[in-house]
Amino acid sequence: MSWAMRGLGWLLALGLSACTGLSQAPNAPSGSSLPPVASLVVTDQARQALAPTGSLRVGVYPGSPTSLVQNASGQRAGVALELGQFMGQQLGVPVQVVEFSRVAEIIDAIQRGQVDMTFTNASPARARQVTFTRPLVQLELGLLLPANSAVMRFAQIDRAGVRVGVSQGSSSQAALGQQLKLAQAVPVASLDVAQKMLRDGQLDAFATNKGILFEMREKLPDFKVSDDRWGLENLAIAVPQGRDAGRAFLAALADEVTRSGRLAAMAERAGLRGLAKPE
Structure with missing residues (x-):
């Protein structure tokens, strides 16, 4: 078994340790083709908070498997991209993918309310600028x-x-x-x-x-x-500050994608390597 696959196995194990009792959902080849997960309850207040324009604007930048790459099959992949697609589907809103040159530009856009979510390193400095879920990848x-x-x-x-x-x-x-x-x-x-x-x-x-x-x-x-x-970097879902009505949904979403193995599948499709070895 390769080191990369051992890392993905640890990522799945991390999700299992964080399970909050959401029902098991089957894996699928792409996050955008998955059916809604019944146990992810979406209130109107959460939907309005997380996608205030009626679409979920997902910030990505090219060259990072955690964000946006072209995988070995020639398809667009990336954890932020697929997480955004899955999150939009669960919210029941269309997804708008917004590309930037580098992650710092995405953080600035989130602060200005021009982007609704991304997936990035939850550093202490950024935690003062945006709201993060718990870390999902190290x-x-x-x-x-x-x-x-x-x-x-x-x-x-x-x-x-x-x-x-x-x-x-x-x-x-x-x-x-x-x-x-x-x-x-x-x-x-x-x-x-x-x-x-x-x-x-x-x-x-x-x-x-x-x-x-x-x-x-x-x-x-x-x-x-x-x-x-x-x-080490501790990567998490990031959204603008002040969207507290969506916090419960985001926490449940984070638990679902890790517990079910969806996140590990997204990482594998993107060719993500360099996962920290468990200590």
Whole structure:
């Protein structure tokens, strides 16, 4: 059994431990084709709070399996994408997928009330900006490095002259700023830009969660993902603050997708790797 599959098994086990007694629902090939789950009670107040325009606006950004990618079958996939489709179906409203260049733009749009939900790292800083469910996925943070790099572990990266790329406005940018003393953290506008800068030698490494790093490595075969981790991300469903009438539904939704195995199936379809090993 591969490490990735063991990680998905742990993800399913995490959901089982959080079960709140919702009825078992069958898995299906896509979140958008699943029937409504009878035990997910939706009040008019919850629907109005979570989809105030009559549609559920789902924020995604390309290049991350936790958000939006094109999978091995050539289909659009991603945990945020499928969670949004499933959530809209359970609410009984149409889904509008809104694409951004990077996650920081989605958080800003949620704060402005232009996006209704996404799936992202529930960092303390973001928890002051948006409302999160409990964490549903835990990912390791790592480095993407040239294959010939002398750096093997994060502890070796903090040297003068070393340029470490991070997504502009990301939680990784804030975390690295606290950990690096000599190396320079370089904010990058998008993952596509980061890949070009790595190819051109303008960056010595790129730091983010390993789900993104393994996805980037598919396009950068001469690079490697570090074996160690320099931190963890705890990903959760995010919605704008002030939508308290939808909290009970969101909590039940989070429990349903983990307990039933739907979330693990979404992660597998997106090719999500880098799940934290249980301790």
